[in-house]
Amino acid sequence: MVVAGSRRVLVRQLPEVSKPLTAGAAVCVAIGAVLPIAFAVATGAAVAAVPVAVGGGLRSPAGQHLLNTVILVGVLLAAQQTLSPIQDAVTNILSRRVQMRIYRRSMVAALQPRTIAHLEDPELLDLVAGATLLSPGGPNGAVRNVLNQSRRYISGAASLLLVAHYRWWLAILLFGAELALLQRHRALYSEMVSFRARQLPGLRRSVYLRGLAMNPDAAKETRIFGLAGWVVERFRGEWLETMTRLWEQRRGSVLRLLAAAVPVFAILLLSVWLMGRDAIDGSISLGAMVAYASALFATMQLVMPGDDFAIEEGAAVVRKTVELEKIVASDARLRLPGDHSPPQAAPQRDIRVEGVRFRYPGRDDDVLHDLDLVIPAGRSLAIVGDNGAGKTTLVKLLARLYDPAQGRIVVDGVDLRDIDAAGWQARVAAVFQDFVRYPMTAAANVGFGAKRNGAHNDAARRADALELVEGLPHGWDTVLTREFDGGVDLSGGEWQRLALARALFAAAATGGGLLILDEPTAHLDARAEASFIGGFLDVTRGCTTIVISHRFSTVRRADRIVVLEGGRIIETGSHDELVALGGRYAEMFTLQAERFTDA
Ligand SMILES: Nc1ncnc2c1ncn2[C@@H]1O[C@H](COP(=O)(O)OP(=O)(O)O)[C@@H](O)[C@H]1O
Ligand SMILES: [Mg+2]
Known part of the structure; x- marks a missing residue:
């Protein structure tokens, strides 16, 4: 039967x-x-x-x-x-x-x-x-x-x-x-x-x-x-x-x-x-x-x-x-109550993280503990902290890839859970540490299905990737994988610049919102990093930007810096303030500065 x-x-x-x-x-x-x-x-x-x-x-x-x-x-x-x-x-x-x-x-x-x-x-x-x-x-x-x-x-x-x-x-x-x-x-x-x-x-x-x-x-x-x-x-x-x-x-x-x-x-x-x-x-x-x-x-x-x-x-x-x-x-876990409200405008005032507690499904310990943080709109924020401190988790919550277990994230006074999730995510452009290397053309890696126009070149130029693209055998039409005939593979740093171009392209297309860069310069050498950061700050001026980095040459240029440790914020301030404070940030900064002067 x-x-x-x-x-x-x-x-x-x-x-x-x-x-x-x-x-x-x-x-x-x-x-x-x-x-x-x-x-x-x-x-x-x-x-x-x-x-x-x-x-x-x-x-x-x-x-x-x-x-x-x-x-x-x-x-x-x-x-x-x-x-x-x-x-x-x-x-x-x-x-x-x-x-x-x-x-x-x-x-x-x-x-x-x-x-x-x-x-x-x-x-x-x-x-x-x-x-x-x-x-x-x-x-x-x-x-x-x-x-x-x-x-x-x-x-x-x-x-x-x-x-x-x-x-x-x-x-x-x-x-x-x-x-x-x-x-x-x-x-x-x-x-x-x-x-x-x-x-x-x-x-x-x-x-x-x-x-x-x-x-x-x-x-x-x-x-x-x-x-x-x-x-x-x-x-x-x-x-x-x-x-x-x-x-x-x-x-x-x-x-x-x-x-x-x-x-x-x-x-x-x-x-x-x-x-x-x-x-x-x-x-x-x-x-x-x-x-x-x-x-x-x-x-x-x-x-x-x-x-x-x-x-x-x-x-x-x-x-x-x-x-x-x-x-x-x-499933209540999968249904998003805010899913049908109108699309979100770019944050005007601030994004507030209020008493947020979070743990991953299947784990028995919290990754973020009662976290409070104000991210003013149109400014840049750097997050520093040791591996496993919860930096990536925090930005994933801001992108609403997870909902907090307790507390809330508020955009211009509205709970993120009451905002249309798709509309919000369309406002967020991000390069995560484990960004995807699409086995497609360079153009698709930056703009996906978008019709090719000046925006591709603009985004690539800002991400310091234009020369790289122009040097490819078929330019934007080069397939970026060796698994297909005529395809080429890129180095880690080259992929990263392309991923950056992707985020900048998306940010430009939506007119800006929240730009998240999770260790964007990890694969870049010092020279590439310097050239990227210089251009990057110009491009993202007026955009709410969060950058996670271990490199103080990147971090120190942010308007504000927070130090995350064990899922809690332990220090907040500008670079100069934090150095003067002589705490965890100052310690990390000195360590890295010494390493560079030694070299
Ligand atoms: N998808 C996941 N499922 C379960 N645990 C995770 C997941 N992602 C990260 N974690 C854990 O959460 C903690 C914080 O991770 P993460 O936010 O990636 O740290 P950071 O970016 O500061 O290095 C770590 O202990 C990590 O093992
Ligand atoms: Mg991380």
């Missing part, structure tokens, strides 16, 4: 994609189901006509009849040949579109929440993975199989009618036995797929391990640290563990499956024997025997198992996608 559900899950997707194509596919299925039956009947008629025609000669009426039946057989054969490519085409388009739609729906669902905590939740990640991993061939293959199976079912049922015309009780027996076998098939496959759905964490691990072997990013470390054997062994281990459990569980089901096949074959043998006997003693003609026997074997189409597995897998992907959509729509 579970597979019937799976078929329905998939069939329901068809009209959603295209009603005309669905109707076309249905017509193809119906014709494709009936043609083989007609062919079997016509062949039987032709065989039956042979003995009489042999007696009377081809010119006799019996001869003419034989000729007509043979022509009919030919026409039916030709019709099958013609239909097949048409059906393939319709099925292909339809199934691909279903797949595209399902994959797109899972992408939209994963992208919909404006915060990102859900993507760090293992349970939700299993669901996200399930929405693709459970069907290696994708829902595409499953839809094709559903259509094939429908054709086989109709054809099998029609054949059963023909068998019933021979002996009604034989048809009933056969149907009962075949139905039992069919249920066994379905139960087995559905067990296998739901078993795999329960093994998703392991499945995700093995996909990750496979990626480690193939992914050029990991290639350096897998070699330097001699991980090849370890990676392959762990992959094999994950796979074996899952498979061993699966096989243990399957053994019983396979035996039950074989047991269910025995009655079907017994009834088939009985039927063949009956038909042979009837033909020999003349109670049915030779032609009738041929037609009945082919119908008999055609009923086996009801129990051909090949399609069910992919159908189960494809339906599992659809179900996980629907589940993901439901959770994203209903």
Whole structure:
């Protein structure tokens, strides 16, 4: 019964994609189901006509009849040949579109929440993975199989009618036995797929391990640290563990499956024997025997198992996608109450962090403790502090990638949670430490889909990246990955400048808002840094800017500096004030200054 559900899950997707194509596919299925039956009947008629025609000669009426039946057989054969490519085409388009739609729906669902905590939740990640991993061939293959199976079912049922015309009780027996076998098939496959759905964490691990072997990013470390054997062994281990459990569980089901096949074959043998006997003693003609026997074997189409597995897998992907959509729509953690208020203007007065406390999902300690901070609009703020102090976390909260557990962030007097999240994020331009290196053109890395114009060059010039772009083999159109022909890769510092250009491009496009740079000069050498910072301050004047940096040559130019330690702000002031204070900032500054004078 579970597979019937799976078929329905998939069939329901068809009209959603295209009603005309669905109707076309249905017509193809119906014709494709009936043609083989007609062919079997016509062949039987032709065989039956042979003995009489042999007696009377081809010119006799019996001869003419034989000729007509043979022509009919030919026409039916030709019709099958013609239909097949048409059906393939319709099925292909339809199934691909279903797949595209399902994959797109899972992408939209994963992208919909404006915060990102859900993507760090293992349970939700299993669901996200399930929405693709459970069907290696994708829902595409499953839809094709559903259509094939429908054709086989109709054809099998029609054949059963023909068998019933021979002996009604034989048809009933056969149907009962075949139905039992069919249920066994379905139960087995559905067990296998739901078993795999329960093994998703392991499945995700093995996909990750496979990626480690193939992914050029990991290639350096897998070699330097001699991980090849370890990676392959762990992959094999994950796979074996899952498979061993699966096989243990399957053994019983396979035996039950074989047991269910025995009655079907017994009834088939009985039927063949009956038909042979009837033909020999003349109670049915030779032609009738041929037609009945082919119908008999055609009923086996009801129990051909090949399609069910992919159908189960494809339906599992659809179900996980629907589940993901439901959770994203209903989970209070993911629903953002402010999502429908009007878009946000750039902050005019200030952004205030008021008593903010935050901890990451799944951790049992707070990263930020009762943090208070005022960020005046249109000024620059630098955040310094040791690794793990919570600097990146703080700016992620300001970008509303997470919501505080306690306290609030207020923009011009309005709680960030009451502001449209998408509108706010459109106002925020950021370069994070782990910014993304898109394997696309330089232009796409800066402006994504934006039409290329002067803004690209402006942003690149400000980020000190224009020369770099102009030096690329195809300029802005150069693909920035070696994984494609004609592509090039950049150094860490070059990538960073491009990421900066991206943030400046976005800031210029929205007319400014909040610009966040998390260690923007970490990959730059001293000269590149000096040239970047000089230009950067000009560009961002009047823009609310937050820069996190370990380099005091960058930090000291900010209007205001805060020192973060262990999730708390311990010092605030200008560079000169903080140096004069002689506290933590002064200590860090002196340490770095000494290092440079030593060098
Ligand atoms: N996504 C995350 N999930 C759980 N813990 C995290 C996550 N990101 C950072 N942390 C933890 O939060 C603390 C502060 O991190 P972070 O804000 O990145 O520090 P900083 O940027 O000052 O170096 C660290 O202890 C870090 O391990
Ligand atoms: Mg950080």
